[in-house]
Amino acid sequence: MPGSPGSSGPVPEAPDPLRRLARGAFGKGAPRARRARALWAAGTGVAAAALLLPLVSAGPYATAEQRGTSRLQQQFADAAEDHDVPESVLLGVSYLQSRWDAHGGAPSVSGGYGPMHLTDARTALARSAAAHGGHFGSGSEDPRGDTARPALKTAAATDGDEALKPGELPARLRTAERAAKLTGLTRKELRESTAANLRGGAALLAAAQKKLGRPLSPDPADWYGAVASFPAASERGTGTAFADDVFDVMRSGEQRTTDSGQRVRLDADPALRADPSQVDGTGQAGLRSAPGQKPECPRSVSCEWLPAPYEEYTDDDGNPNYGNHDKARRPASASVDYIVVHDTEGNWDTVMDLIQDPEYVSWNYSLRSSDGHIAQHVRGKDAAWHAGNWYVNAKSVGLEHEGFLTDPDAWYTEAMYRSSARLVRYLVDKYDIPLDRQHILGHDNVPGVTSANIPGMHTDPGPYFDWQHYFTLLGRPFTSKGAPDGKLLTIRPDYRKHRPEYTKCDDSGDPCPAHGSGAVRLHTAPDADSELVQDIGLHPGGKSTTGVNDTGARASTGQQYAVAGRKGDWTAIWYLGQKAWFHNPKKQPTAVPARGRLIVPADGKDEIPVYGRAYPEKEAYPEGIPAQELSPLPYRIKAGQAYAAGLKTRGEYLYAKEFDPEAEKFKVVRGDLTYYQIQLGHRVAFVKAEDVKVIRS
Numbered sequence: 203m204p205g206s207p208g209s210s211g212p213v214p215e216a217p218d219p220l221r222r223l224a225r226g227a228f229g230k231g232a233p234r235a236r237r238a239r240a241l242w243a244a245g246t247g248v249a250a251a252a253l254l255l256p257l258v259s260a261g262p263y264a265t266a267e268q269r270g271t272s273r274l275q276q277q278f279a280d281a282a283e284d285h286d287v288p289e290s291v292l293l294g295v296s297y298l299q300s301r302w303d304a305h306g307g308a309p310s311v312s313g314g315y316g317p318m319h320l321t322d323a324r325t326a327l328a329r330s331a332a333a334h335g336g337h338f339g340s341g342s343e344d345p346r347g348d349t350a351r352p353a354l355k356t357a358a359a360t361d362g363d364e365a366l367k368p369g370e371l372p373a374r375l376r377t378a379e380r381a382a383k384l385t386g387l388t389r390k391e392l393r394e395s396t397a398a399n400l401r402g403g404a405a406l407l408a409a410a411q412k413k414l415g416r417p418l419s420p421d422p423a424d425w426y427g428a429v430a431s432f433p434a435a436s437e438r439g440t441g442t443a444f445a446d447d448v449f450d451v452m453r454s455g456e457q458r459t460t461d462s463g464q465r466v467r468l469d470a471d472p473a474l475r476a477d478p479s480q481v482d483g484t485g486q487a488g489l490r491s492a493p494g495q496k497p498e499c500p501r502s503v504s505c506e507w508l509p510a511p512y513e514e515y516t517d518d519d520g521n522p523n524y525g526n527h528d529k530a531r532r533p534a535s536a537s538v539d540y541i542v543v544h545d546t547e548g549n550w551d552t553v554m555d556l557i558q559d560p561e562y563v564s565w566n567y568s569l570r571s572s573d574g575h576i577a578q579h580v581r582g583k584d585a586a587w588h589a590g591n592w593y594v595n596a597k598s599v600g601l602e603h604e605g606f607l608t609d610p611d612a613w614y615t616e617a618m619y620r621s622s623a624r625l626v627r628y629l630v631d632k633y634d635i636p637l638d639r640q641h642i643l644g645h646d647n648v649p650g651v652t653s654a655n656i657p658g659m660h661t662d663p664g665p666y667f668d669w670q671h672y673f674t675l676l677g678r679p680f681t682s683k684g685a686p687d688g689k690l691l692t693i694r695p696d697y698r699k700h701r702p703e704y705t706k707c708d709d710s711g712d713p714c715p716a717h718g719s720g721a722v723r724l725h726t727a728p729d730a731d732s733e734l735v736q737d738i739g740l741h742p743g744g745k746s747t748t749g750v751n752d753t754g755a756r757a758s759t760g761q762q763y764a765v766a767g768r769k770g771d772w773t774a775i776w777y778l779g780q781k782a783w784f785h786n787p788k789k790q791p792t793a794v795p796a797r798g799r800l801i802v803p804a805d806g807k808d809e810i811p812v813y814g815r816a817y818p819e820k821e822a823y824p825e826g827i828p829a830q831e832l833s834p835l836p837y838r839i840k841a842g843q844a845y846a847a848g849l850k851t852r853g854e855y856l857y858a859k860e861f862d863p864e865a866e867k868f869k870v871v872r873g874d875l876t877y878y879q880i881q882l883g884h885r886v887a888f889v890k891a892e893d894v895k896v897i898r899s
Contacts, residue, residue: 274302274317274396274464281400285408286418291425292404293468294448295432298617303461304396306715308611311604312550312572313375315393317460318403319615321434321572322389323375342658345563347651348592350828351859354563355517372551373434374572380434381406407432414480422452422471427480433573433617440504440575442481447574447620449476461698461718497578500628503621510557510564510579510586514861517561525560528585528858529865530596536856536870538582538633539849540598541626542589544645545605545663553602563587565600567625571614574621582632584865585856589648590659593815596856598643599629607664608707608750610717619668623675637678639669639760640848640879640886646753647761649814649885652833656739656814659885661751665704665721668697669759680760682794689765690800690846690899691773693757695722695792706749714750720759722792723748724782728772735782737883739836753884757784761881762796764844764899776843778883799847801880801894809840810893812882818853818873827857827869837882839889847896848879848886 278296282289296302299319300310309315313323344353373380378389381402391398410431411418419425429448430441455470499505510526517523532538546553550570556562557579565588566580580586588600603622606612626642635641644663650656673679680694697718707714725732734746737754746754757763763775771787786792803810811834823829839845853875858868876891 272465274460274462275466277397277400278466281397281404284401285404286420287404287407287411288420288422288425290452290468290471291407291422291429291448292400293466294452295407295429296400296403297451297456297468298444298448298620299615300613301458301460301616302464302466303613304399305461305611305613307394308613308715309393310571310615311606311609311612312570312615314572314615315378316396316399318399318406319572320378320381320392320399320402320406321375322378322393323371325389325393343590343660344655344658345590346587346592347590347595347655348859349651350592350830350857354587372436374436377406377434378402380409384409403432416480423474423476424480426476426478427482430481435504435573435575437504437506437575439506440573442478443502443504443575443621444573444617445476445478445481446502447617449474459698497576498582498632499576499578500624503574503576503624505576505578505625508554508557508577508579511560512584512863513560515560523561524861526562526564527580527587528856528868529862530583530585530856530858530868530870531865532583532585533633534583535868536597536854538597538599538629539635539851540594540641540643541629541635542594542598542600542643542645542648543622543663543667544588544600544602544660545607545667546602547606547662548604550604553604565602567599568602569604569618569622569625571604571618574615574617574619576621576625582629585858589645590655591648591651591815592856593651593817593854594643594648597854599633601625603663605663607662607666608714610666610707610715614667619672620675623672626676636849637673637676638848639758639762640846640881642673642676643886644758647758647885649835649882649887650739651814653739653836656835657741661753664750665702665719665756665758666717667720668718669720670694670697673760680794682796684795684797684899686795687768688795688797688899689844690762690796690798691765691775691793692796693720693722693759693761693763693792694794695720695759696790697759699790700792702748704748704750706747706751721756722784724755724757724775724777724784726781726783728769728774728783730785732783735777735780737778739778742836755782756884757782758884761884762798762846763881764800764846766843776845779837779839779843796899798899800844800897800899801847801878801889802844802897803839803841804893804895807841807893809838810889811835812837812839812880812887812889813877814887816851816853816877816879816888817855818871819875822853822873822875823855823871824869827871830855835887837887839882844897845880845882848881850876850878850891852876 279289282292296317300317302317304316314321346354378392381392382389384405385402387398392402407428410428414427426445430445433444453472453474455468457467459465495507497505497507514524564580564586566586568577585596586600589595630637646661650659680692697720701716702723704714724735726735734755740754766776766781767774772783773786774781774783814835817830820829853873855871860867877888879886879888
């Protein structure tokens with residue numbers, strides 16, 4: 203590519219939008235901006251000047267080679283200088299929106315484009331909503347997952363067209379329109395040109411600063427209010443939480459290579475402080491939570507209480523029914539052991555309508571992509587209907603992230619990742635949940651309750667969710683532990699470089715766009731041309747595929763497995779009762795050594811059954827509560843195999859099948875039967891403690 207490292211040819215003439223940007227950056231108005239920045243550097247001493255030196259060059263690049271990996275850094279500098287915005291502020295805001303990635307010009311889940319995440323919903327969201335089906339309304343999964351009750355029938359989610367009329371779109375979905383008016387650039391240029399996108403973002407920040415009646419100061423501390431205004435959220439708390447995150451990034455500094463191969467750096471400014479009172483003039487309203495109905499959230503996030511309705515209704519067959527969750531008294535009545543990560547498969551406004559429908563299903567929290575705002579719908583003490591497995595529902599908290607599994611470039615913002623991580627840290631501390639991938643589950647890791655339920659289980663958040671980054675934000679990155687030739691490993695590919703091909707992201711028949719992934723593909727032999735391992739529960743009599751929704755031959759970042767063999771650059775693990783091989787070269791490993799406990803069949807047992815739920819023995823059920831069948835899944839663990847062990851728990855069943863506003867009629871049945879949770883395949887499962895023994899890896 204011309205201008206890339208190692209090329210020696212002339213740099214081609216920039217396209218028209220970039221020529222216009224160059225004239226803007228170095229033409230009228232530029233000398234005043236440069237004088238202001240020079241005076242600021244002189245007035246703040248050598249240290250401040252040194253901070254700027256790696257980021258801003260004195261003029262155009264001298265050679266094509268210099269442009270190769272620092273072009274984006276220079277574009278940040280030019281946009282900041284052109285609009286008198288401190289460069290660190292522009293870099294910090296962009297990092298929270300996109301981590302400086304351009305995503306090949308594709309829109310985010312909330313219709314944002316480019317490093318500044320300028321939203322143009324008229325272009326992006328209407329197409330996106332029409333192209334994706336609803337989450338809980340699609341497929342055959344019963345989100346409640348309680349075989350003691352008839353399967354819960356929910357209407358498919360609407361495509362959201364009613365919520366996407368351009369004249370009614372909230373300001374947070376129309377920031378590109380505002381940027382176009384401020385810069386004279388078209389929305390198309392703002393979407394497709396990185397330089398234009400950065401200039402548009404800088405213009406929005408400068409306009410917000412002027413609206414607050416504040417000068418275009420060279421001091422980043424003076425821009426807290428403008429940063430809080432940038433996501434164009436209507437809620438005051440959302441703007442404050444966003445600005446806090448941006449200023450945290452500016453204090454700590456960041457550097458990374460973007461998805462287009464550009465190296466970008468934001469130097470740390472640990473002494474940076476800001477005055478939160480600057481948000482007083484932003485016009486953002488308070489959150490809509492009613493007095494006395496505060497959400498259960500950490501103070502460091504923007505969070506509102508928007509309750510899912512717990513009420514009776516008459517279904518389409520004329521039968522009395524109720525929705526859309528069950529009352530309990532967790533953790534006093536039963537422990538909360540899991541957090542389940544979902545994506546919504548719908549845009550925020552449509553999902554907010556659905557959660558308020560008693561005939562729909564429920565989850566505990568929703569997280570918005572554009573700015574990380576959170577809405578809580580079901581109290582932590584109650585059981586929401588979200589995971590497709592009643593045992594997991596009864597012992598989990600469900601988090602829905604605005605996103606689309608089959609659209610890899612409908613990317614999650616850094617703001618949402620960080621907000622979600624803060625919420626999870628709050629929840630694991632509150633409920634004493636271990637921070638690992640046997641307790642922080644994707645919806646795609648939840649087992650079917652019986653063999654018949656396996657094919658209908660949902661597959662979100664899918665192979666494009668960045669679990670390594672998520673757990674890094676949680677303070678528990680997946681690291682190498684133990685000996686290289688040990689018996690336990692953690693899946694950990696390099697998300698950016700690891701790009702397995704997936705199919706069926708749409709109806710075209712073409713492969714999905716090449717994209718980073720945290721999942722590795724599993725084969726029957728140490729050969730990329732060998733067949734994929736079979737999941738007999740998901741594909742009875744059939745074969746696993748490369749489909750983006752096919753979890754039958756897939757291991758995900760953070761999951762741990764017992765080593766079953768090694769050959770050259772390939773490693774085998776025990777997976778669904780069989781050896782499964784994946785490419786694991788030393789130069790770019792896709793797994794790292796781990797330490798922990800392993801489960802093996804007890805002495806004298808040739809094979810043992812596995813279960814999708816940890817229910818008590820029949821004798822434990824009191825009169826009036828029907829005993830739930832211990833229904834084994836179709837998989838078997840044979841002697842000589844081993845699986846990573848998770849929690850040990852007594853069999854437990856939450857009986858709550860009547861409308862009960864006072865939470866008096868529910869019962870928790872416990873028995874003597876105990877289970878270990880294991881990483882069986884892509885999904886977890888349970889084995890009886892009496893069937894196994896525990897060994898150290």
